[in-house]
Amino acid sequence: MKQFYPIIKVLSPLLICGALGVEIWTLYALQTGSPSPPLPTGLFWFERFALTAHAVEGVVASLFAKSREQSPIPYGLYTFFVGTVGLLELLEQPASL
Structure with missing residues (x-):
């Protein structure tokens, strides 16, 4: 699955920007x-569903970002644009106590 991350990281922001447009x-x-x-x-x-799903993923990433030593707002925005890939990358990082 990780071999598709670079492709998803390019296509997803383009499609999300199109949906926003x-x-x-x-x-x-x-x-x-x-x-x-x-x-x-x-x-x-379809585009409204995608925007909603990406928004939820962005909020979840923002909530978990602090425990992974990431800045919540930038990481939430990053996850909004790349989707599940950003959330998976965040959750792969070890949590700080």
Whole structure:
């Protein structure tokens, strides 16, 4: 599994930034009365699920970061963008007492 970490670390931030862009576009369209982005409904649900899952992983990483001698906010943001890989890397580190 670890052989895929470099690929995931490149693709995941790109996809999360794209998902954030779609959400911003959608919110802008709702505020201005413009047409919504012309994307399939299933894609909206998928990107919202991904954003939610990554947000939860980021919060969990922030909570565990201090015990692994990491800074909580930067590591939470890192985990938000790379997803489960960041959380797994954090949990592999030994906990400090």
